Amino acid sequence: MYDCVKNHSRKPNRKRKALVMERSNQYKRRKPAPKRRGSARGNALSSDNILKTAYILAGLIITAVLVMVLLAVVTGSGQMRNTVQAAGSLDYAANDMYVWEGEGLPAADAFLNDSTRSLVREARYLLAPDTAAGKQNIAILMQLEDGTTRTENAVLYIREPVIHWEIGTEATITDLLGSKYADAVLSEPLSNFTEIGTYPVTVTIRDKALPFSLVAEDTQPPVVTLKENLNFYLNQKLTFEDFIADCSDISEVEYHFSENPMTITEGEKQLQLIATDAAGNSATYDLAYTVSGDGLPPEIKGLEKMQTIMGLQTDCLYNVTAEDENDGEVEVTAELPGNFNIRTAGTYTVKYTAKDKSGNTAEETSQLIVLPSLDDVDDLTEDDVLRIGNYLIRELEEDHDSSDRKAFAKAIFDCVQRHVTYYDTHNDEDWEHAAVCALYNGFGDCRSYYAVSRLLLTCGGFENMEVEKVKNYEGDSAHFWNLVKVNGAWYHFDATPRVNSDGFFLYTDDQLDKFSAWNGNCFNRDKSLYPATPTS
Numbered sequence: 001m002y003d004c005v006k007n008h009s010r011k012p013n014r015k016r017k018a019l020v021m022e023r024s025n026q027y028k029r030r031k032p033a034p035k036r037r038g039s040a041r042g043n044a045l046s047s048d049n050i051l052k053t054a055y056i057l058a059g060l061i062i063t064a065v066l067v068m069v070l071l072a073v074v075t076g077s078g079q080m081r082n083t084v085q086a087a088g089s090l091d092y093a094a095n096d097m098y099v100w101e102g103e104g105l106p107a108a109d110a111f112l113n114d115s116t117r118s119l120v121r122e123a124r125y126l127l128a129p130d131t132a133a134g135k136q137n138i139a140i141l142m143q144l145e146d147g148t149t150r151t152e153n154a155v156l157y158i159r160e161p162v163i164h165w166e167i168g169t170e171a172t173i174t175d176l177l178g179s180k181y182a183d184a185v186l187s188e189p190l191s192n193f194t195e196i197g198t199y200p201v202t203v204t205i206r207d208k209a210l211p212f213s214l215v216a217e218d219t220q221p222p223v224v225t226l227k228e229n230l231n232f233y234l235n236q237k238l239t240f241e242d243f244i245a246d247c248s249d250i251s252e253v254e255y256h257f258s259e260n261p262m263t264i265t266e267g268e269k270q271l272q273l274i275a276t277d278a279a280g281n282s283a284t285y286d287l288a289y290t291v292s293g294d295g296l297p298p299e300i301k302g303l304e305k306m307q308t309i310m311g312l313q314t315d316c317l318y319n320v321t322a323e324d325e326n327d328g329e330v331e332v333t334a335e336l337p338g339n340f341n342i343r344t345a346g347t348y349t350v351k352y353t354a355k356d357k358s359g360n361t362a363e364e365t366s367q368l369i370v371l372p373s374l375d376d377v378d379d380l381t382e383d384d385v386l387r388i389g390n391y392l393i394r395e396l397e398e399d400h401d402s403s404d405r406k407a408f409a410k411a412i413f414d415c416v417q418r419h420v421t422y423y424d425t426h427n428d429e430d431w432e433h434a435a436v437c438a439l440y441n442g443f444g445d446c447r448s449y450y451a452v453s454r455l456l457l458t459c460g461g462f463e464n465m466e467v468e469k470v471k472n473y474e475g476d477s478a479h480f481w482n483l484v485k486v487n488g489a490w491y492h493f494d495a496t497p498r499v500n501s502d503g504f505f506l507y508t509d510d511q512l513d514k515f516s517a518w519n520g521n522c523f524n525r526d527k528s529l530y531p532a533t534p535t536s
Helices: 002-008 014-029 033-088 173-177 374-379 382-399 405-419 431-441 446-459 509-518
Strands: 096-100 120-125 134-144 149-159 162-166 197-205 208-217 223-226 244-248 253-257 267-277 282-291 299-301 306-309 321-324 328-330 332-335 346-355 361-371 464-468 480-486 489-494 504-507
Touching: 162 173, 223 267, 223 282, 299 361, 306 374, 306 382, 374 431, 382 405, 382 431, 382 446, 405 446, 405 480, 405 504, 431 446, 446 464, 446 480, 446 489, 480 504, 489 509, 504 509
Parallel strands: 096 149, 162 208, 306 361
Antiparallel strands: 120 134, 134 149, 197 208, 223 244, 253 267, 267 282, 299 321, 321 328, 332 346, 346 361, 464 480, 480 489, 489 504
């Protein structure tokens, strides 16, 4: 132990001392180390704080987003619940309402349904609606009788003061404004507006005069009636008039074809006709037509200058025919001018028309001269006289069957007696002259009756001949009558009335001779000159 103490008290070793000092210096240099370690820890703490702050901020942001999403979901689900609730519960308010601009806003309770109106104590707009024209969503706040409140949505339509009317149609004020405006009054009747356009009018609604615009419009397309039997000929130039019989529209109508009508080949053809009115409304019609034939119109034959006496009608179609190369004989018509008057002397132009099955039309004209008096009778030709007789036959054919030859002969017999009254004129002119004079005057002797009978029998298609009495003595009266062939047999035809007879219609020789024997042999004749009649 003493050694130890002693050793401790020994003089220090320089090397050791130096080592100790060096280590001491090393320790001295390391003294700040704790500070450096303390600073790193401080930095680490600062980074932790920043990170924590960032986490907190991110959490707040996420929380805010979640809150917003939740609010949106809650709001959406609330709307959904409102919709579902509305569907499953009572409807307090109507879905929509219409008023005219300037009419004024409807009261909020006007939106209430009649079925639930008694459940609502008070209703008002949640926000005042806009009064301008247009569609807007509104909310109706209601206080119910049970003390609760309820809000329902509705739609308010404020319509511009413009009413539309189809020109030419019947329309009431409710047709124009709506069913709830039956008491409204329009300032002018609709009949005042005859043309397309917009007109200022006044509509009085519940004693309030409102300015409106009336739009008179045409929205209906033209209605076209097409001609029947659309048959045309080769190389015929077709126009709209060839297809259209009639068109109905309130405005002028224009037409066009879907393509040019073709007639260069024969056969069935098709195309479309488009009719468009002034308002732009269009209608399309399918056309089907036939092309055939050479395109040559019929030929009208037998035309010549015609004459008659003032007051005596004439048949302008007598001896006039029309022939077509493909169709043969076709119908021909005569049209007198609009100023024609049979009791006014003058020269008139008669228009003749004939059309074949293909639609080819021929037109010709002729002159009809109405002579001023009976003094001009000698100017008449035999055809002129036959035209006068033929006019009477055409009248008879309207009421009698000309194929029943016996009955039609009787109709002629009666016609002669209606037009002529017996008067002894001692007419010794030719038969045409005598017939015209009798028809013009309305009277005549036996020769007049014979002449008119001959004229009508001839025009009626009956073969007939004149029979002349052989005088029994010098100074005996002359007499003339007819023989007519009916159904292959000859009969006496004497329309002259006698004191003891109204005439002799289709008498046989025996019948006539019997009467003659009892009346001074008044029908004495040379039987060798005439064909025999059937025996009685």
